[in-house]
Amino acid sequence: MKVLMFGDVVAKPGRIAVLERIQDLREQHQIDLAIMNAENLAGGFSVTPSLCEQLFGSGIDIMTSGNHIFDKKEAIDYIRKQPRLLRPANYPPNTPGSGYWVGDVKGVPVAVANVMGRVFMPPSDDPFRIIDNVLSSVPADVKVRIVDVHAEATSEKVAMGWHLDGRVSVVVGTHTHVQTADERILPEGTAYLTDLGMTGSYAGVIGMNKTDVIARFTSVIAKRAEHSSGQVRICAAVIDVDETTGRARTIQRLNLCHDQ
Secondary structure (H helix, E strand, C coil): EEEEEEEECHHHHHHHHHHHHHHHHHHHCCCCCCEECCCCCCCCCCCHHHHHHHHHHHHEEEEEECCCCCCHHHHHHHHHHHHCEECCCCCCCCCCCCEEEEEEEEEEEEEEEECCCCCCCCCCCHHHHHHHHHHHHHCCCCCEEEEEECCCHHHHHHHHHHHHHHHHEEEEEEECCCCCCEEEECCCCCCCECCCCCCEEECCECCEEEHHCCCCCCCCCCCCEEEEECCEEEEEEEEECCCCCEEEEEEEEEEEEECC
């Protein structure tokens, strides 16, 4: 099974890049399952139902998220109704939505889970304990298991990779918007990448207008940053997973220029 995973897709530049390239990328890499982190989808903060539905209709199969998922109130009702949009599984138990999805992809059972780190991040439950609980609830015949770790600290994401090696097919990190170059297959067969990076505008500061962000660092009365535009890149990874064993065969990091 070929899996395509996009890092944080940020605002309009990132959305357009995915919409314009998703079918080409699916065909080029013979993709069976496409996943993206959507927490920055709408103007850089959270999601709206219409934007999610547009991307689901274009070729995205599952969306993960992180600490910005509920920044827009319309996300609350939508995530209750849309099981393919995930929020961190280690949020409190009464949080709307689910932290994992189990389904069928071309006749193959697949599980996708989302957890959030705790280092330099908003309060949440222990992601290591919670992901263990999630995996214990996934049926044993589901061999293809994919985890998005939305976390700031690289050490926390690397630790999660080792914690899950041999128990899941893929562990990738999101949140920093900066792609790392450490893709590898861990000894027990788990594909790992510390951060998928950002799909969006590289003309600013991690997808946001550079003047707005600099003002926030230099003033206590600066406005909330708007997204930047121009110099768009697509950051993602393609992972080939053995459907029978759940072990990853290969992981290929993508970093593509996308002119708009």
